[in-house]
Amino acid sequence: EVQLLESGGGLVQPGGSLRLSCAASGFTFDKFAVNWVRQAPGKGLEWLSVISDNAVTTYYADSVKGRFTISRDNSKNTLYLQMNSLRAEDTAVYYCAKDSVSGSYIFDNWGQGTLVTVSS
């Protein structure tokens, strides 16, 4: 069974940093691209970033480009999101989501999410 488990969320002050992790199991992690998607409280879904299966290629939404960095450690089956210069508008539940086929951008499995709150 595919499982994605996010961690690392919490309360952080504006301008601060946080690193999220997403531990994957139940599939061959290094064969799939993985993404971060967030959802602000009571709002819709926003795609943030993707990293290719071999970690060579990354893409970002403009809203986080230059502030967030996606990475992965295939030896640990783990995806990361380093978030710097956090703003109040970054407050959201952050989900990791696996591509159904690497590079497809069809999200067939999602984690349960981790809440990030940016507030003083």
Add this chain to the structure above:
Amino acid sequence: EIVLTQSPATLSLSPGERATLSCRASQSVSRFLAWYQQKPGQAPRLLIYDTSNRATGIPARFSGSGSGTDFTLTISSLEPADFAVYYCQQRSNRPLTFGGGTKVEIK
């Protein structure tokens, strides 16, 4: 950026009724459109990809149609478990974008 507009924002229906949800794209996404279901406190679940392909384990009462800029998700006969929020998503161009969602609520 491709903007996806979903309508209606809220659909009030009774179990057993047919639900028709719309998603309109600001420019053509060919057939690269997916639908997700989200229940309160849960992660989204993939229902339909590439307009009309049901994801693994999705019941046949869910179907999708459309192409270009206009797409429809149809639930042929609503079950109690189907009352949720539904999002469309395009994968034609980066950045990937989602619609604002349609809430299907019990009338």
